[in-house]
Amino acid sequence: MEEKVKNITTDEQQEYVINMGPQHPSTHGVLRLVVSLKGEIVKSVQPHIGYIHRGIEKMCESITYPQIIHLTDRMDYLSAHINNEAVCLTVEKALEVEIPDRIKVIRTIMSELTRIQSHQLWWASFGMDLGGLTCFFYGLRDREKILDIFEETCGSRMIVSYNCPGGLMYDIHPNFQKRVKEFIKYFRKILPEYDQLLSGNVIFHERSKGIGKLTLEDAVSYGITGPSGRASGFSCDVRKHEPYSAYDKIKFKEILFTEGDTYHRYIARIDEMWESMNIIEQLIDNIPEGPYAVKMKPVIKLPEGEYYQRVETARGELGVFIISDGNKSPYRVKFRSPNFVNLSVLNHIAKGFKIADLVAIGGSLDLVIPDIDR
Amino acid sequence: MRSIIDYLKEIILGVWSLLKGMKVTGSYFFRPGTIITQKYPNNRKDLVMFDRFKGEVVMPHNEKNEHKCTGCGICEINCPNGSIEIISKSILTEDGKKKRAIDKHIYRLSMCTFCALCVKTCPSNALAFSQEFEHAVFNRALLIKTLNKPGSQLMKGVE
Numbered sequence: 001m002e003e004k005v006k007n008i009t010t011d012e013q014q015e016y017v018i019n020m021g022p023q024h025p026s027t028h029g030v031l032r033l034v035v036s037l038k039g040e041i042v043k044s045v046q047p048h049i050g051y052i053h054r055g056i057e058k059m060c061e062s063i064t065y066p067q068i069i070h071l072t073d074r075m076d077y078l079s080a081h082i083n084n085e086a087v088c089l090t091v092e093k094a095l096e097v098e099i100p101d102r103i104k105v106i107r108t109i110m111s112e113l114t115r116i117q118s119h120q121l122w123w124a125s126f127g128m129d130l131g132g133l134t135c136f137f138y139g140l141r142d143r144e145k146i147l148d149i150f151e152e153t154c155g156s157r158m159i160v161s162y163n164c165p166g167g168l169m170y171d172i173h174p175n176f177q178k179r180v181k182e183f184i185k186y187f188r189k190i191l192p193e194y195d196q197l198l199s200g201n202v203i204f205h206e207r208s209k210g211i212g213k214l215t216l217e218d219a220v221s222y223g224i225t226g227p228s229g230r231a232s233g234f235s236c237d238v239r240k241h242e243p244y245s246a247y248d249k250i251k252f253k254e255i256l257f258t259e260g261d262t263y264h265r266y267i268a269r270i271d272e273m274w275e276s277m278n279i280i281e282q283l284i285d286n287i288p289e290g291p292y293a294v295k296m297k298p299v300i301k302l303p304e305g306e307y308y309q310r311v312e313t314a315r316g317e318l319g320v321f322i323i324s325d326g327n328k329s330p331y332r333v334k335f336r337s338p339n340f341v342n343l344s345v346l347n348h349i350a351k352g353f354k355i356a357d358l359v360a361i362g363g364s365l366d367l368v369i370p371d372i373d374r
Numbered sequence: 375m376r377s378i379i380d381y382l383k384e385i386i387l388g389v390w391s392l393l394k395g396m397k398v399t400g401s402y403f404f405r406p407g408t409i410i411t412q413k414y415p416n417n418r419k420d421l422v423m424f425d426r427f428k429g430e431v432v433m434p435h436n437e438k439n440e441h442k443c444t445g446c447g448i449c450e451i452n453c454p455n456g457s458i459e460i461i462s463k464s465i466l467t468e469d470g471k472k473k474r475a476i477d478k479h480i481y482r483l484s485m486c487t488f489c490a491l492c493v494k495t496c497p498s499n500a501l502a503f504s505q506e507f508e509h510a511v512f513n514r515a516l517l518i519k520t521l522n523k524p525g526s527q528l529m530k531g532v533e
Contacts, residue, residue: 067454070489134399141410155428155503161489169490173426197395202388298495 029369060333076371078118079313084163102290118314167293208263212361226316232260238312423505433521442500445476449492457485
């Protein structure tokens with residue numbers, strides 16, 4: 001025992017291990033990071049996860065397909081609608097159901113609204129992590145407008161449960177188009193304010209430029225998707241490469257940077273908000289007429305086999321893999337969640353930077369803990 | 375010499391960027407119309423929720439204390455987390471036949487996730503969402519509700 005103590009002091013002489021979390025404001029949830037430090041320099045970061053593991057994949061095996069929707073809401077709660085869409089698309093793919101254009105267009109608009117509100121909240125909390133509390137208020141103020149649109153059409157604000165296999169739960173509210181147009185008009189005026197407040201700020205530049213560099217090679221080998229991967233030059237936008245819903249009918253550009261530092265991960269998300277607004281503007285005026293849901297059987301049974309569908313959430317690529325044995329509930333469900341994969345790179349890019357930079361790097365990866373734990 | 379100029383330029387540009395941010399925050403002092411704060415407990419009287427808002431599941435009754443629930447149990451099957459329990463009884467109809475009818479429609483608000491599957495799948499549209507959202511109570515047992523009112527009956531013409 002005595003010898004052991006001696007070894008630690010000689011081998012890791014000046015290393016100091018601290019716990020960041022599980023209750024730490026910058027981890028945005030219950031994530032525990034065991035950080036070993038030499039002075040102020042981070043030597044390694046070990047994430048400990050599973051504090052809010054609910055076993056969603058296992059729970060899916062005992063419930064029917066329409067019931068899975070309400071669980072996927074609770075994985076990545078900031079892109080709840082896109083998670084729902086992923087499951088619905090997988091089920092529809094398995095049943096080979098033809099989905100009318102109206103449903104596709106509404107789903108796309110809703111997904112992009114979800115993406116904007118997720119990035120708004122990310123911007124708000126990222127600013128707060130780096131010491132700008134004003135960002136938090138401004139970000140949440142603008143997010144409120146989207147949440148009101150959701151509340152009017154879907155009935156709830158964050159955990160929307162608006163999709164169901166075969167279409168949507170209800171038709172859009174008569175005010176929906178008017179409100180979305182109002183929001184776009186408003187947000188086009190407000191978004192430059194974000195730039196003045198944070199993007200151009202000299203303190204923010206000092207804390208983010210050149211911090212946490214991720215090269216293209218590492219991004220590909222770690223599988224970093226979403227805005228974090230695209231900031232390193234990894235062209236991984238599922239909307240572009242494997243279009244689903246109405247993404248094949250619209251024009252938009254994939255935001256790509258090559259630098260891969262914290263600053264460019266930030267800029268990638270700001271640019272994505274502009275791009276999302278472009279997508280919504282192309283669709284909002286010409287929502288086709290038609291039914292809002294396809295008539296499905298009361299008990300949905302998938303034919304025996306394996307089905308996979310991937311979508312682009314606000315944080316990266318979400319894959320849904322369903323194995324069916326022909327019953328009303330799936331044999332196995334696996335979610336390839338973007339946050340779990342993005343977390344794995346934290347140790348690699350935070351090494352050698354200061355502990356205050358770890359907060360900036362963690363914030364720029366935009367982690368949502370319930371999606372990591374599932 | 376060049377390095378000193380660059381150094382001073384950096385300082386001035388840095389201060390300028392901070393002032394730019396402060397201009398945004400400062401301008402809100404002169405634009406009170408953009409403030410959207412709701413003073414919630416005080417504005418309770420004129421607070422109107424959206425008509426689709428999912429507050430809690432209710433069973434609408436008409437003025438004769440009649441509801442549309444036949445007690446078929448489809449909502450109970452569709453509920454993903456067992457918040458609905460239906461206790462049915464058999465009654466004798468006017469022509470002397472035995473018929474299944476609802477005794478109690480038990481709804482556990484504390485377990486409900488507001489997925490709206492019960493409301494959507496109900497074949498006779500007996501369930502609906504109310505806009506009530508203030509659910510805080512002192513006793514957990516108060517969150518177990520019986521949706522059909524005492525003495526209520528099935529509406530005529532609903533099978």
